[in-house]
Amino acid sequence: MVLIRTCDLEPFQLTDGVPIMPTTTTMPTETAAQTLTDSGLRSTPQREVIYSILLNKRDHPTADEVYARVKTELPSISLATVYNCLETLVGCNLVRAVNFDREPTRYCPNLRPHAHFHDENLGSTYDIDLPPDLLEQIKAILPPGYNASSIEISFRGHTAPEAAQN
């Protein structure tokens, strides 16, 4: 099975400058708490809050940015815990880690297959929906004997000002 090392967002609208929040998301069939305990892990306030922060504002924050946001809710949390929790959430597939070159890792809640677009002017990252058939075609370029467990597709460039999403 080929995992998409990529994160998720409902298809955003580009018709005007207004950011469209996902209305229906491919919600996990269980709560985060359930997924955690199913993986033999505990559902802690830190993990829950960090996950909710990721769900809440899907702008692919870095660990530092997550840290800043969590502190408003859990002022005594440590950066190490933020890293630990993010790693845990990635580990049980609630969240995906996203990398652009050697920039700090970004995080987003795990949903469906998509590519990433990184705007070099704004520093923003957007999710690009990936059609299943295209994914199949991409997998098909691998020679026999190559077993891929994950794929990552990322674009770099800039977005037209009128296409601003967030």
Next chain:
Amino acid sequence: MVLIRTCDLEPFQLTDGVPIMPTTTTMPTETAAQTLTDSGLRSTPQREVIYSILLNKRDHPTADEVYARVKTELPSISLATVYNCLETLVGCNLVRAVNFDREPTRYCPNLRPHAHFHDENLGSTYDIDLPPDLLEQIKAILPPGYNASSIEISFRGHTAPEAAQN
């Protein structure tokens, strides 16, 4: 124009365990020296040797690995110079930097569009030829207003033992 942030290798053969070295490569129309001076840079021994090392063994070495290899030829070279030279070569498009998550950057001589496959068992990286039409299809998933200057496609997984290339 969309650049492929990816490096190159002639299509390797997988029929047996024998690594096939590229026979014909899409050689640059100019020498490295020429490309450098065309970019207003000097052709130095360090730059030339590093470039030749990259051409010589196309196994996507890290800066450290390049450093180790250069030292046999230029024993007094410094690691800082290796980084400088690699950056210079990347800057004038003779070489591509390749990243897998946050692992150390790898380098390969610049040729045609291709994806990367990273074998998690061996730590080896292989180039996967990217058909032009597929590339077009991938670019086509971008919504209007998204102007990509580069694409990167990378696989992670393992290769069957009998498909060993190098």
Next chain:
DNA sequence: AATTTATTTGGAATGGTTCTAATTCGCACT
């Protein structure tokens, strides 16, 4: 040959991330 400018160099600094050892927490079992 002298001057300017680019390049190299070693070592210090940076910055994101991970490690460590100690504390705290949550759950299971009395």
Next chain:
DNA sequence: AGTGCGAATTAGAACCATTCCAAATAAATT
């Protein structure tokens, strides 16, 4: 309700790839 025990959190040190810096060297230009 209290206790014990493994899991989770925490602060700070450590790590490591990479970059920065300031001095030394080399190459091109005058």
